[in-house]
Amino acid sequence: MTDAPQLYLMTPAGAQASSLAPMLAEVMDRVAPACLRIRGGAEEDELGRLADMAREIAHARDVAVVIDDHVKLALRHGLDGVHLNDGAKAVRYARKELGDDAIVGAFCGTSRHEGINAAEAGADYVAFGPVSDSALYRGDPVELELFQWWSEMIEAPVVAEGAITRELIAQLSPITDFIALGPEIWTQEDPAATLALLWG
Numbered sequence: 001m002t003d004a005p006q007l008y009l010m011t012p013a014g015a016q017a018s019s020l021a022p023m024l025a026e027v028m029d030r031v032a033p034a035c036l037r038i039r040g041g042a043e044e045d046e047l048g049r050l051a052d053m054a055r056e057i058a059h060a061r062d063v064a065v066v067i068d069d070h071v072k073l074a075l076r077h078g079l080d081g082v083h084l085n086d087g088a089k090a091v092r093y094a095r096k097e098l099g100d101d102a103i104v105g106a107f108c109g110t111s112r113h114e115g116i117n118a119a120e121a122g123a124d125y126v127a128f129g130p131v132s133d134s135a136l137y138r139g140d141p142v143e144l145e146l147f148q149w150w151s152e153m154i155e156a157p158v159v160a161e162g163a164i165t166r167e168l169i170a171q172l173s174p175i176t177d178f179i180a181l182g183p184e185i186w187t188q189e190d191p192a193a194t195l196a197l198l199w200g
Contacts, residue, residue, distance in 0.1 A: 005173055006034035007199060008159055010182030014041035017049035023191055025057050030192040031199045033063055034178060035103070037083050040068040051077035064103055071097045081124070083107065088117035095122050105159070110142040112149070119156035126150070127180065130162025131172070136183060137162050147175040166198050 009028065011020060028036070036058045038050050051065075051073055058065045064080040067073055071094050074082050081103030084090050094104045106118035107127045115126040128146055130137040141163070150158045151174075160172045161180035172179055181195065188194040 005160075005176045005179050007031055008035050008037065008161070008178040008180040009033035010037045010161075010180055011039050011050065011054065012182065012186040013039040015039075015050060015186075016042075016046065017053040020050070021053050021057065023186075024054065026192045027185065027195055028057065028061055028063065030196050032061065035064045035066060037180070037182075038065065038067040038079075039182065040070070044073070047073055048077060051079055055079060066103050066105060074098060074102070081105070083127075084123075087111065087114040088121050088123070091118055091121035091123050107161070109137075110139060110146070112146055115150065115158075116154070119154055123156060125157040125159055125178065126154075127159035127161050129160060129180070131160050131168050132163040132165065134163035144171060144175070147172060151175045151177075164198070169198065 036054055038054050051067060055065050055078055066081045066083045067079055068083050069085055071082055081098060082094050083105045084094060085107045087106055087108045091104055091106055103124050105125045106123040108114040108118055118126050128142045130141050132141050147158060147160060157177035159178040159180050160176045164179060164181055164184055169179055185191040185194045
C-alpha cells in the first residue's frame with residue numbers, strides 16, 4: 001500500500017461514443033488513469049461503439065479497459081475485463097469466461113463480507129462506495145474505516161468510488177489503491193480541468 005493511489009476513470013453512464021471520444025482523450029492526457037471503466041446505461045450497439053472507441057484511446061496510452069457487467073461484450077470487443085456491480089455473485093463465472101489474464105473487479109457497496117467473498121472468489125480488485133452521499137447509489141455512504149481495515153488485512157486491491165471530493169481524496173490516499181472518478185468530472189463544463197483540480 002502506498003500513499004499515492006492511482007486514478008480509476010469511469011465513463012459517463014449512457015454516453016454516446018461520438019461525443020465522448022475527444023473529451024475522453026483530453027481527460028486521459030491530463031491525468032493518466034490506471035484503468036478505464038465503461039459504464040452501462042446505453043443500448044448494446046452503442047455500448048459496442050463505446051467499447052471500440054474506449055479501447056482505441058486507452059490502449060494507445062497503455063491503459064486497461066473494463067466494462068460494467070457485460071462479459072460477452074468484453075470478449076467481443078477485445079477489452080481487458082469486466083467490472084461486476086453485484087458483488088461476488090458472478091466473479092467465478094466471469095473468470096471462467098474471460099480467462100486468468102482478464103481483469104475481474106467487483107463492486108461490493110458497503111459490505112465488508114461481500115468484499116471478502118469477492119476477493120476469495122478471485123476478483124482482481126474490490127470497490128466500495130459511495131464514499132459520501134450520492135443519489136446514484138443505493139444505501140448510505142461507506143465508512144472510511146472499511147478502507148483502513150481492508151488495506152491492512154486484505155491483499156486484493158481496493159477501489160473507492162462514489163461522490164468523491166478533493167478532501168476525500170486526501171483522506172483516502174493512504175488507505176486505497178485506486179480512486180474512481182466519473183460523475184464528479186463529466187457533469188462539469190470542462191471535465192479535464194475539473195479532474196486536474198480534484199486530483200492535483
